[in-house]
Amino acid sequence: MKFSSLYNKYKDKWWGLPLILPSILYPITEHMSAYVVVDGFEISFYYLNMALLTAFTMIYGFKAIPGVMACIFFRVFPDRGLEPAFMSIMHYFTSAAISCAAYYYFTGKRGRASFGRHSLTWHRIVWLVFINATLFLNYFQAVLYLGMFGGYSQMMYVNPFTTSTLINYQAMLVGNMTGLPMFYLVIRSIRTPTFLIKYFNKTRNQVAEDLRIPEVICFLGAITLLTVLMVWPRSHTLTLMNSVYTLTLLLPVMIWGTLRLGHAAISMIWWVVLIVLCNNFQSYIPEEADYKLHIAVATSSFAAFSITIILMAINISRQRVLNIKTKRLMSVDPVVHLPNLLALNADLNKNTISVLCQLYMPELELLGRHYGLLMQIEYKQQLAHFLQPVLNSDELIYSSSAHDLIVRLCPTNAEKRISELHNRAKKFRFIRDGVKLYPQIGCSYCIINYPVGHLYLLIGELRALAEISLTTNLPVDMRKQSSRKVQNQVKSKVDMMHQLQRALELDRFELMVQPIESKNGDRYHEVLLRMRGNNDELIFPNTFLPLANEFGMSSSIDIWVLHNTMKFMDENRLSQPDRRFAINLTPASICREDMAHLIKNLLILHGISPEQIILEVTETDELTNNEQAAKTLDALQRLGCKIAIDDFGTGYASYARLKNMQADILKIDGSFVHNILSSEMDYKIVESICELARMKNMTLVAEFVETEDIRHALFRMGIDYVQGYLIGKPAPIENLQSAI
DSSP, X not given: OHHHHHHHHHTTSTTSHHHHHHHHHHHHHHHHSEXXXXXXXXXXXXXXXXXXXXXXXXXXXXGHHHHHHHHHHHHHHHHHOHHHHHHHHHHHIIIIIHHHHHHHHHHGGGGGSOTTOHHHHHHIIIIIIIIHHHHHHHHHHHHHHHTTTOSOTTOOOOOSSSXXXXXXXXHHHHHHHHHHHHHHHXXXXXXXXXXXXXXXXXXXXXXXXXXXXXXXXXXXXXXXXXXHHHHSOSOSXXXXXXXXXXXXXXXXXXXXXXXXXXXXXXXXXXXXXXXXXXXXXXXXXXXXTTXXXXXXXXXXXXXXXXXXXXHHHHHHHHHHHHHHHHHHHHTBOTTTOSBOHHHHHHHHXXXXXXXXXXXXXXXXXXXXXXXXXXXXXXXXXXXXXXXXXXXXXXXXXXXXXXTEEEEEEOSTTHHHHHHHHHHHHHTOOEEETXXXXXOOOEEEEEEEESSOSOHHHHHHHHHHHHHHHHHHOSOEEGGGSOHHHHHHHHHHHHHHHHHHHHHHHHTOEEXXXXXXXXXXXXXXXXXXXXXXXXXXXXXXXXXXXXXXXXXXXXXXXXXXXXXXXXXXXHHTTTTOTTOOEEEXXXXXXXXXXXXXXXXXXHHHHHTOOGGGEEEEEEOOGGGTTOXXXXXXXXXXXXXXXXXXXXXXXXTTOOHHHHTTOOOSEEEEOHHHHTTTTTOHHHHHHHHHHHHHHHHTTOEEEEOOOOSHHHXXXXXXXXXXXXXXXXXXXXXXXXXXXXXO
16 A cells, blocks of 8 residues: 555656556557568658557656666667767657657647547547658758768668658658557556546447447458468468568458447557558568558558558547537537436336336426526425435436426335435425525325337326326325226326417307496496317417417417407408407406507407407416516506506405506406395405505496396496406307397
8 A cells, every 4th residue: 555655656656667667668659569671771661650659658748758768878878889879869869859849839739638639630630640750851851961870781871862861751640640648548547546447447338339249350350361461371272371562451341340339449459450460561562662662662652551440440439439429419408407307218228127206396487487497496406305215226316398207216115205205305495596486286106117119108197197186195006097097187187288389270269258348338348268179169368368378378378359349340340449448458468568469460460459359368477576467567657558457356466456456457266246235244345446546547347247136236336347257258259249
């Protein structure tokens, strides 16, 4: 333990690994390099020494200089003397040091990253391969010309524009291109042994997802066979396979491996193949008249193959990494940053049996409407974090819709685990600006088996059960409920949504009107809506309007009613010039910024006076503290339309709100009206509403008037208009034509 800590503390000092490793690895590198004698002079066939020194400089920077200098000096001085040793050290600085300095100038600290990075590839090829080799060769030629390498008989100056120089240059290019990644791996692994594990994981991540062991065996077998045929002694009858010709067969096989294995694996395989082929070149390059030409062709083939394989491998690996990132992003909700239903489906298919638990928070929609989407996001994130302590490491929380979280649990002790999860969820308190909020949380669950082919239908059923849980305050098990009943509820909702869409597209709505009459006989009509079902039956609004609100279609329906009512008024202008209509607007329409503008355009289009239109608005929680609703109503009043508050006395419409209401008409809900003769409480409530409304100069309308006695009582109180079956039942709007 003490040695390990000391090693980690001092390993990167200039007198540590940077000083020791060059002298250890340099002899091994020389042994792996290959040389060929051409015209009596020794030249490189595969040169790795420069790649080793460049890798040291790349990793350690200035700390590598003492170790590299010592390594070069003690390798050259014993054989050739002081001046050649000094010139060799300068050789290193001229090529490796200068190219690394330029490389880091353009890449900065990110240049130290491992090989295979697409963003660094061209910098490395240009500076660490081509510029490095070019500087090295030019310095080498200049020093040979000046005779400063000492009495080394095998090293003599030759004309730089010869085949021998080309071979030498190509050998350096191939050595740098293939040797740098491998020496980088070796040095980093010695420096930090865990780097080997990272390299192995990178290799595994870069292979094709559908790669199988037989394919790997076939590839390695083909490479091994071609390599053995090339380096085998020339004593067999397959002389064609024992020649430079076989080099051309290596490329397609290596490309096949590149496409399947990726950069990390194929780089190592190609490096091993090159070392074997270059150190046994005599087997496939016979000494004949075209010996130099064959050598040049071989080195150029190695150079072309290397750059093709490396660039293709890096691009393939990058594409695979991007695909992995894309799949990961596709499986995560981009807003809440929790796994989504796509991830849930994939995880369910990995497990034979799972338990799905749905947590439903319907009040999140209200929070989001009043306080913004960020409130919903933070609530779900904090709740998910709060539930983590009761989950196992392999159990996850997934984001569903704006009101739901789904938890995947292991099936062991399912009911107990669900109870713990539900109790934990009920203890959650969402804190925002110092205020604790705790919306109700419904909980439902089911056991699901692999394979899963109906996940989205199942989630819909769990949602319906979670709504039941809100009333029972207990988790609801799907097995203890009628699955068919739940499915039918979901199916009926979807069917109604389709009918609504069809009604909007094909005008399958019908306008009904009910008269509203004053004491002196003045009348106007409230427009009521009906929808034609699939079998032409009439469907009442209490059936389809809640779903229209849920699916965001209520505003479109309001516009349809406005357009068709005004169209009727326009078509019957001559016979009914002063007819007035009251039209209901849903909260979704009132909260639209452009609603007042749309109504104004419809009035202009049909030539209707704004005074002929009364817009009825129900006071609901959806309009609470809603600034946009107030702006819309104000704009409509300034336009000339009358604003009526419908169903006053119920829900969110109260006495406290009456003093702040900017409306022209107040409609008293029928629940207070139909019992005023028998209930003193209802009578007093209606009477007090009348007194308050008169103070604000509001016109009063009473609903649900069914008897003469009730009508007379209301008129005595000061009610201006009455509405109910006594005055008239709802009838098609077309009947108004025959009534003239």
